[in-house]
Each structure stands twice: as structure tokens, then as C-alpha cells.
Amino acid sequence: MDFSRRAMLGAMGGLAVGGSLAAMSGNVIAAPAAPEMTGGKDGLFDQQYGLFGWKPKKIDDIPGAMEVAYKGYWYKGLGCGYGAFYSIVGLMGKKYGAPYNTFPYSMMEVFKGGMADWGTICGALAGAASAFFVFYGRKEANPMVAELFRWYEKTAFPIYNPGEAAQGVKGELSTSISNSVLCHISVSRWSYETKLAANSKERSERCGRITADVCKKAIEILNAKIEAGKDWKGALAKQESVTQCGACHSKGKMSDIVKGNMDCAPCHSGSDHVQNKFVNHP
Amino acid sequence: MDFSRRAMLGAMGGLAVGGSLAAMSGNVIAAPAAPEMTGGKDGLFDQQYGLFGWKPKKIDDIPGAMEVAYKGYWYKGLGCGYGAFYSIVGLMGKKYGAPYNTFPYSMMEVFKGGMADWGTICGALAGAASAFFVFYGRKEANPMVAELFRWYEKTAFPIYNPGEAAQGVKGELSTSISNSVLCHISVSRWSYETKLAANSKERSERCGRITADVCKKAIEILNAKIEAGKDWKGALAKQESVTQCGACHSKGKMSDIVKGNMDCAPCHSGSDHVQNKFVNHP
Numbered sequence: 001m002d003f004s005r006r007a008m009l010g011a012m013g014g015l016a017v018g019g020s021l022a023a024m025s026g027n028v029i030a031a032p033a034a035p036e037m038t039g040g041k042d043g044l045f046d047q048q049y050g051l052f053g054w055k056p057k058k059i060d061d062i063p064g065a066m067e068v069a070y071k072g073y074w075y076k077g078l079g080c081g082y083g084a085f086y087s088i089v090g091l092m093g094k095k096y097g098a099p100y101n102t103f104p105y106s107m108m109e110v111f112k113g114g115m116a117d118w119g120t121i122c123g124a125l126a127g128a129a130s131a132f133f134v135f136y137g138r139k140e141a142n143p144m145v146a147e148l149f150r151w152y153e154k155t156a157f158p159i160y161n162p163g164e165a166a167q168g169v170k171g172e173l174s175t176s177i178s179n180s181v182l183c184h185i186s187v188s189r190w191s192y193e194t195k196l197a198a199n200s201k202e203r204s205e206r207c208g209r210i211t212a213d214v215c216k217k218a219i220e221i222l223n224a225k226i227e228a229g230k231d232w233k234g235a236l237a238k239q240e241s242v243t244q245c246g247a248c249h250s251k252g253k254m255s256d257i258v259k260g261n262m263d264c265a266p267c268h269s270g271s272d273h274v275q276n277k278f279v280n281h282p
Numbered sequence: 283m284d285f286s287r288r289a290m291l292g293a294m295g296g297l298a299v300g301g302s303l304a305a306m307s308g309n310v311i312a313a314p315a316a317p318e319m320t321g322g323k324d325g326l327f328d329q330q331y332g333l334f335g336w337k338p339k340k341i342d343d344i345p346g347a348m349e350v351a352y353k354g355y356w357y358k359g360l361g362c363g364y365g366a367f368y369s370i371v372g373l374m375g376k377k378y379g380a381p382y383n384t385f386p387y388s389m390m391e392v393f394k395g396g397m398a399d400w401g402t403i404c405g406a407l408a409g410a411a412s413a414f415f416v417f418y419g420r421k422e423a424n425p426m427v428a429e430l431f432r433w434y435e436k437t438a439f440p441i442y443n444p445g446e447a448a449q450g451v452k453g454e455l456s457t458s459i460s461n462s463v464l465c466h467i468s469v470s471r472w473s474y475e476t477k478l479a480a481n482s483k484e485r486s487e488r489c490g491r492i493t494a495d496v497c498k499k500a501i502e503i504l505n506a507k508i509e510a511g512k513d514w515k516g517a518l519a520k521q522e523s524v525t526q527c528g529a530c531h532s533k534g535k536m537s538d539i540v541k542g543n544m545d546c547a548p549c550h551s552g553s554d555h556v557q558n559k560f561v562n563h564p
Contacts, residue, residue: 078333107334132392188539259396275552
């Protein structure tokens, strides 16, 4: 009797353990399914949930996400890549918990200023592209990135206006078309055309708003992709310059020498900006 | 008596709960400390462990890590960014478990081909820079990235030779100095100088080896940073061109119009490569 009672209490304890674990897992990881390791030999390249194992979720409130992207840009100065990425994957974490909420989001600060201030890829684009790749491998994600990047090259930014919620400067901002996905060209061209300094509050505000613009386009692409699955295709054609240069310089052609899909024109059309600036300049 | 006995068993059950949770957490997340959410109002920007809350660990076996970087480059074609990032953060996950092993590593495929084949930032650099930012915010990580990127601009790649373990082509490969952190310039210049196609097996092999080279330099920087803490400083000075152009074009100067720290010369010294290629070419 004592024994069976102890056993029963033990069993109840066991249930309590399970209950506590489930309850606690809401804070710890709240895994919707048991994580599994599915890497190579000796556990090398093991990955919880397997490669591209996190499932994408549609985001219905796009204006709300844009607001988060813009706020994220300013949040502790973490910048464009953080704002764009958080407004997609972070919002899934907020709504659905794990695994999305286990991500070390602040690492997306790496993209600030075109990657640690080097002016390479636009950080908002990099954050959004990284979000696509959380869910999809290159065969499916590359066309999503191409759609986003081609749209960016040809769009006059910024579009978004946070109104009274502006954290840099309020009101309309002058726009420019970058013709490039590179932060250096995008920012410098905007500064050149608007006469506003690259290190001004206006320029910061511009990039915060672009973060929201990129968030919007990226979520539209992601939602459409989730809807259409493998059948999804982008709407934007390859840039004219890439097609033209690729006639000789792409895979299998007479001079297979080029890597990339960036618009060739900004750097290879002999503009004044790429002439020798080290002699008799200005 | 019954009551106190029940209370005691209950307490034991409580201990068992703690023990079970700790044991199970080895499979689920194995958190070394309780994750905490530390974001903004309404849980926006909440992040487990807080911003930059994952602790960096020194990696002692650098040749081993380089091997992993090289293998990672080839693993299911996930590429340079994956190889570089996994050889740093992934190895911490393999050795120390959570939180490092909760990362969705395959997302680093985003950097393949300079970000989804767009030829922007070199993916190996992007993967390594992203690894730095897992642990450090911009004030500490930007100098680490600058050291890595400046070294890359001036180094003749590839250096690493996997010997019999080569997965693309075996033997020595011709080298070139990119003078640029951009994939497009790095690859195209190498192809131009070596006469080996940008879409050749040799070029893939080159990039796999560079992934190991970048891994080595990145771990040296990370280990030194962990050792020296806030006192760590890079050894490489700002490039001459960036200093020269910055005299007029940086923050607070007469023409504050430039974003970035890339070597200016490849695009702004009037080389033949950036002349008008759309007229009378070749």
C-alpha cells in the first residue's frame, strides 16, 4: 500500500515533469516538433530541424510589419539588415514562438552600412534575402532574391513615410533611383542628387524608410511564394545590361569571366564617376 | 504524517522535475543559462539571451576548422558563406551544444555567389563577418571586420591546398589579388588573370579554398579578440585610397557623399575595365 502509493505519487510526479517541461518549453524553445540532427558523418553539419527546416508563415499585416521594420532600424541603432530581417522572421517568432524566437536577431547588425560600414550590399536587401534563405534553398530562393533586387535597382527611394512616428526627420524626403543593390552606390548617388550628406540625419532617415519599403516588397514575394509553392515565378526580367553583357561573358560563352547579376551599367558604361579620380580631381 | 509524506514526495518530485528538465534540455536546447527575453515594449525585439548574448569561444584547432570550412563549402553545394560561418559558430555548436547548435545554418547559403549569385560581397567574408556579429555589436565587431576585409583585399588567393581531399580539382591553383571584397570583382579579376572560366570547376575549387583561408584569418581575429577583450585592435591601416578620398568625402568634410570602406581604386581610378563597354566593345 505504501509502495503503490509512492509509485502513484511518483507517476504523478512524472506527469508533473512532463507538464512542467511543456509549460517551460513555452519560454525555452516551445518546439512544435522535436528538433532533429540531420547532418553529415560524425555529426558534422548537423542542424536542428534539418536543412531549411523552419517553415515559412504568411504575414498578413504588411503595414504593421513595415512599422516594425522601420522601428527595428532605429532600435539600439541595429540598422537596416536587422529591421528587415526582424520584420519577417522576428514577427513569426512573436506570433508562433519556436523555432523562430530562438534566432540571435542582433547578429543582423552585421549588415548595417552595407556590412560593418563597408558599403557593400544594401543591408535592408541583405536582411530580407537572409530571411528567404531561412526557409528556402537556392533553387527556390534565388528567384525570390532576383525579384527583390531587380525591383530595388529601378525604384525611386524612399517611399515609406512614418509621419509623426519618424525617428530621424519628419516630412517628405527627396528620392533617387540607385540602379544598384550596393549600399555605396545607393547612398552616394542619393547624396549626390539630393545634396544631403551621406552622414546626415536625413540619410539615416532615408535608410530607415527604405528598410520598410524593402520589408513590404519582401513580404509580398514571400507570401506569394508560400501561396504558389514551387510554381512561383518573379515578374521582373533580367536587366538589359546583364543580358547584353552575358551574351559573351556568361556560362559557356566565349568569355566566361563574369560573376554576378548586378546591373552592369553603373560601373561599366564609362560614367564620369568611374573615371580617374586620383589625377586632376576634381 | 500522510500529509508530510506527500509533501516530501512532492518535493522530491519537484527535484525530479528539475533533474529531468536539465537532462532533456541536452536534446532540446541544453541551455547553459535560462534564456531570457530582453526586447522592447510589448515584446517587440525580444531576443533569447538578450542582444549579442551568445558567448564566443576560442577555437584551438585552426587546421581542423579550415578543413571543415572547405568541406562545408562543398556540403550540398551550400557554398562559401555557409562553410565560413559553420567553421566558426557550427564548431562551437558541435563542441558546446546550445545555444550555438540551434542556429539554422543552411540559411548561410544566402551568401553563395556573392549573395544568391548577385556577385555582391564575397560570401566567405560575409559568413565570417556574420559570425563575429553573433557575439559582438558594431563597436567591437566593425574593427574585426575591417581587419579581415583589408587583409582580403591585398592577399593573393587561394592559399589553402586540400591535397588529396580536394573535391573540385587537385593540385596548385593560380592566384590573384582582388583589391576588392566584392565577389564580382574578386572572381572576374581571377578569371581574367588566370584565363580560367568564372563558371569552371577550377573557379569553384578556388572559392572553396578561399573559404578555408578566410576561416583561418577570421578565427585568428576572433581568438585574439577573446584574449584581449575591449583592448583588441587590428594591425592593418586604412587603405591609402580610402584615406585620400576621405579627406574630402567623409563625415563632416566639404563633400560628405561617400558610404563605405572598400578600396576606392578598382572603380574610381579610370581603369579600362570601367570604361564604356556598351559602345565599340571590344
